[in-house]
Amino acid sequence: MGECYTNIEKCHTEYKWIIQQFNSHLEICEMFMEVEGIILQSPEFYTEIDGHRTTWNLQVFFNGSKEEYKDWISFQINYLSEMDDNVIGYYKIHLVKNNGTRVLVCKSNKLVGFNKTNSLLINQFFEKNTILAENDFLPNDALTIICEVVILGEPFTTLGPKPITQPKYEVLEDYQQLFNTRACSDVIFILGERKIKAHKAILIARSAVFFTMFKNDEKAGNKNCVVNITDMNLEVFNEFLRFIYTNQIFHLNEFDKELLFAANKYQIKLLKEICEYSLYKSLNVNNAAQTLVLADDNSSSQLAVHTINFINKYGLEVINTIGYKAMETSHPHLVTAIYKALTIDRKILKIEHESIEQCSTPIFELR
Numbered sequence: 294m295g296e297c298y299t300n301i302e303k304c305h306t307e308y309k310w311i312i313q314q315f316n317s318h319l320e321i322c323e324m325f326m327e328v329e330g331i332i333l334q335s336p337e338f339y340t341e342i343d344g345h346r347t348t349w350n351l352q353v354f355f356n357g358s359k360e361e362y363k364d365w366i367s368f369q370i371n372y373l374s375e376m377d378d379n380v381i382g383y384y385k386i387h388l389v390k391n392n393g394t395r396v397l398v399c400k401s402n403k404l405v406g407f408n409k410t411n412s413l414l415i416n417q418f419f420e421k422n423t424i425l426a427e428n429d430f431l432p433n434d435a436l437t438i439i440c441e442v443v444i445l446g447e448p449f450t451t452l453g454p455k456p457i458t459q460p461k462y463e464v465l466e467d468y469q470q471l472f473n474t475r476a477c478s479d480v481i482f483i484l485g486e487r488k489i490k491a492h493k494a495i496l497i498a499r500s501a502v503f504f505t506m507f508k509n510d511e512k513a514g515n516k517n518c519v520v521n522i523t524d525m526n527l528e529v530f531n532e533f534l535r536f537i538y539t540n541q542i543f544h545l546n547e548f549d550k551e552l553l554f555a556a557n558k559y560q561i562k563l564l565k566e567i568c569e570y571s572l573y574k575s576l577n578v579n580n581a582a583q584t585l586v587l588a589d590d591n592s593s594s595q596l597a598v599h600t601i602n603f604i605n606k607y608g609l610e611v612i613n614t615i616g617y618k619a620m621e622t623s624h625p626h627l628v629t630a631i632y633k634a635l636t637i638d639r640k641i642l643k644i645e646h647e648s649i650e651q652c653s654t655p656i657f658e659l660r
Contacts, residue, residue, distance in 0.1 A: 302446030304342040310335045315436045322355040342446045348373040358416050368418035372407035379406040382444040391432035392531050394473050472538035480518040484527050499537045500559040536564050557591040569596040582616035605635045
């Protein structure tokens with residue numbers, strides 16, 4: 294007996310949109326009071342199905358899409374590709390809480406058709422007053438929206454037995470789920486009045502410091518694993534734990550300094566390198582001295598070397614900053630290190646210059 298299998302190609306895409314200074318957008322709306330006047334648009338993102346690339350973007354209407362929805366935020370998914378045929382699929386829209394948990398706001402209960410002239414508009418995405426009252430959704434005044442789109446392609450048929458496909462690796466998704474639910478947790482971190490649950494096995498696998506800490510508790514017969522955290526705030530600690538579980542950081546630019554401290558304290562090498570690179574990319578005249586102090590305090594030798602080179606390059610501009618004057622008082626040894634590096638650079642330049650002069654043949658000797 295012959296057999297065949299008919300299936301439909303699927304393309305699953307997730308797009309994260311972080312809207313910073315969210316309250317400022319709302320204040321602008323109140324100032325102008327224009328219906329449909331304040332529309333924020335995301336950059337384009339892409340999917341590919343049946344060999345065709347499709348283009349999308351998202352829009353937020355801060356005064357609602359119509360007068361009757363002025364107390365609501367409206368949301369729109371735009372299909373921007375030039376393809377004539379409809380693209381069909383499903384969608385889900387989530388908001389993200391400050392602990393990384395996704396909250397489903399809306400989804401399609403049946404197949405939806407997308408085309409360039411028919412955008413998907415959600416008039417009552419969420420109420421303005423509700424989102425402002427729920428502080429969990431606006432960490433550092435930033436709203437995070439995740440749009441999931443699943444596009445269906447053409448049916449295809451495979452003759453013969455069902456083909457063996459490459460399995461999907463779901464470890465990261467599993468650990469993300471564990472981070473979100475904290476199911477079967479066996480450690481409690483205390484931050485002020487807040488209790489944060491976690492899993493010992495994951496912590497000791499990622500950090501030698503946690504390994505030693507829990508090993509010593511085990512030897513001492515301490516069955517209740519409770520750890521007080523006094524040197525990180527709740528938002529930073531949640532970012533720190535998220536990285537331990539998933540290797541992901543949602544707010545690196547905001548917390549790279551604090552996360553560098555955490556990575557150094559708990560000896561998490563990859564996180565430390567990520568933070569060092571983030572600080573290096575954002576290096577400028579005004580923050581150079583503070584960055585050097587941070588590198589010194591957290592044993593970030595590579596970041597320190599690059600920062601010293603930067604300071605020597607922009608000399609007087611950096612020396613005249615408030616941060617540099619504070620560093621002279623709090624970390625005078627760094628001023629010495631800067632001077633030594635500058636002296637060495639000048640000696641090298643002098644040696645190179647003398648070598649060039651010795652190797653050069655005067656023109657009159659060639660005649």
